[in-house]
Amino acid sequence: MSHANAALTPRARLRLARLIVDDRWPIARAAERFEVAWPTAKRWADRYREHGPAGMTDRSSHPHHQPRKTPPDVVRRIVSLRRRHRLGPVQLADQTGIPASTVHAVLVRCRLNRLSHLDRITGEPVRRYEHPHPGAMLHVDVKKLGNIPDGGGWRYVGREQGGKNRTATTGKPRTKHSNNKIGTAFVHTVIDDHSRVAYAEIHDDETAATATAVLRAAVAWFADRGITTIERVLSDNGSAYRSNLWRDTCTELGINPKKTRPYRPQTNGKIERFHRTLADGWAFKQLYLTEQDRRDALPAWLHHYNHHRPHTAIGNTPPITRLTNLPGQYI
Structure with a gap:
């Protein structure tokens, strides 16, 4: 294929060569007519004499022989x-x-x-994949974050003041889910594999009942945006995702549940990478004086991520651009 700004296309080369060979124009005059150099006009004329019109197409620049090529x-x-x-x-x-x-x-x-x-464990080249249309695969996981004490956490106010704020914060007793006095935020995240559109909810636990409720809400949320059919969902081997309730909920929703290989978070790499973006862009992005302030900021950040933030894996466009919301577009 000729360069977009090439002076001579294959058709123009043929006209140039025919002026020189068939009509016996001087090479210099033909070159001036087509605004190319004299050697260029001569090269196409010689190739026309040798190969005819078929010789006007581009040839590969690959050398015929490479004597110094690595064995x-x-x-x-x-x-x-x-x-x-x-x-x-x-x-x-x-x-x-x-x-x-x-x-x-x-x-x-x-x-x-x-x-x-390269994969760190096997040494094999990393194999990246992307499902062909929205709804073909959902990735689910939970991101755990320590709740922010009143007055701010140590990342922004320093460890000494952060410790004081932590001691002064009350109202969250120790539970079986966390030994942290101020508790843990469990961010349940769901991502569509093809579009990278994300859905998230914050809860105080990661039980099977909570995980299945999030899945139901996410399926309804995606349906409102044109993804009416979810084919499969990929999760790790956490207890919530190995439960009978998770299996039965997926069956009820017509979703095929899939599990990652044990101790292989790379299998669910898209959502693991999203968690890093989530932490950098929302969880630790700025000073939050209370945990509630951070939780209130999540919906606005998710909207920015889905509708405005360019995603490098999908051509530097926001994830929402891969959803058309046309009924029947994806089956």
Whole structure:
């Protein structure tokens, strides 16, 4: 395909070559007519003589022969060492006997130049996925946050004053869910895999009854935005998601429950990454003088995340742009 600003398209090249070869125009005059250099006009004329009209198309710039290309067995050894031992270019160069710059070029070509591209446990390249349409998969999880004492937490007022505020805050006895005197906020989050549209509620526990109530509310919330069918839901292996109540609720809603591999949070990576965004953008973004102030700020932040904040994984557009709200658009 020609460059968008190319002076000569394949059709224009053919007209130029025919003026020179068939109509016997001087090369300099034909080049002036098409506003190209003399060598350019001669090249297309020579190619027309040799191949005819078929020779006017672009050719690959890939060389026919690469005598200095890294041998395949060396490439395989570099890749193997990188995956098994997570070595850098200098260490790999020492073990393979080739320059570090060549090792780096091989790693770039194989998309192994960043260790973040490799799974920490298996050493295999990270396999990213995205379901084809909204509702194909929901991710659910719980983010635990310590409640903020009256007067502010230690992150903003310092550990000494934060400790005093914590001691002075009353009204939250120790419970079986937390030994923290001021309690814990359990943020139940639900994310649509395709659009990254998020739903969240804050509760004081993470029991099966609470988790299923959040799921029902999330399904209704997504239905109001055009996602009328939820096919499956992915969760970790927490007790709430292994309960019979969770299983029965998913069956009632027509959802197929899925579980991540044990001790493998990467399987539910989209919601784990959302929790980091949630913490940076809302939970610890500013000074909250009370826990209620932080909870009151969550709906506004969620609206900003869904409707205004560009999401790099979906082309720097807000998640809501992937929902059309057209009935029957997604089945």
